[in-house]
Amino acid sequence: VLRRAAGGRAVHLVNSDFAYQLPDSPDIRDDGGQAGARSFLAATAWRMRKTLLLPAEAPRPQALRFFGHTCFAATDAVQVVVSLNGRDLATYPGSQLREATWHEIAVPTDLLRPVNEVVFRVTGQPNGHPDWFALKIDTTATTSRSAWSADAGATWSTADLSLDPGTQNGEFLVRLGAATDPAAVARPEDFMGRLTVRPAREVAVQVRGAAGPAQLLSPDSPPREIVPTVAAGVSTYLVPEVPIYAVLLLP
Structure with missing residues (x-):
């Protein structure tokens, strides 16, 4: 509440x-990007598998992306190996994946199939701490194309994707798509129409004593008069809606 030079008060809402x-x-994916849980690899016999279906009419993907990380203190005693359709695409030293973010690998287009299997495993000397690798799971996804193995891929489970307590199911955050440019900057059109304001409604402004009508000014609507209700020595102005900003000029 600020006093105006001409007298009266202005309430800024x-x-x-x-x-x-x-x-x-636009990626080929089964996840919605929500990392609600994780699976992890802390032994060389453990595996994580993601199956991605490539529609015949889809553009040929150039990159494989996954959202995962190692421990913040991981060493290079562990290596993370990512394969696509039986061929190793990349081997990461443990210290290289400490950041929990999207990681990208180039994909040879001749390796792609209508049904693509991405498998994660660890080599070297993995352990419970600090040399493990975690892959994020979208627990809201229900397509059942992610699987976990504790016996080097001899058997697979889609019902529980992790040894963490409870049942971890959903889809691993693993995708196929176009290659990205790390140096690219966002364009204004990437954000247009994406912001939705939720207006505040029925906003009550109270002042002591019996007061007269106030004027509501807003860049989103014409000026209007707000008449208060007076009860128990308090005047209450009910502002119907404030999208972003408004000023209530009190008498």
Whole structure:
């Protein structure tokens, strides 16, 4: 509440409630990007597998992406190996994957199939701490194309994808798509129309004593008069809606 030079008071109403929708990913994927759980590899016999279906009409992917990480203190005693359709694509020293983020691997287009199997394993000397690798799971996904093995791939389970307590099911955050440029910057059109403001409604402003009508000013609507209700020595102004910003000029 600020006093105006001409007398009276001005109540500034600011609403910061909004929703931001990320642009939908064009990647071939079964996950929605929500990392609700994890699976991890701490033994050389353990495996994580993600199956990705490539539609015949889809552009040929150039890259494999996965959201995973090693321990913040991981050493190079462990190596993380990623294979596609039986061929090793990349081997990461443990210290190289400490950041929990999307990692990208180039994919030879002649290796792609209508049904593609991505398998993660660890080599070297993995252990419970600090030399393990974790892959994130979207627990809201229900396509059942992710699997876990404790016997080097002899048998697989889709019902529980992790040795963590409880049942971890869903889809691993593993995708096929176009290669990205790490130096690229976002364009304005990437964000247009993605922000949705949730207006504040029925905002009550109260002042002591019996007061007269106030004027509501907002960049989103014409000026309007707000008449208060007076009860128990308090005047209450009910502002119908504040999308982002409004000023209530009290008498």
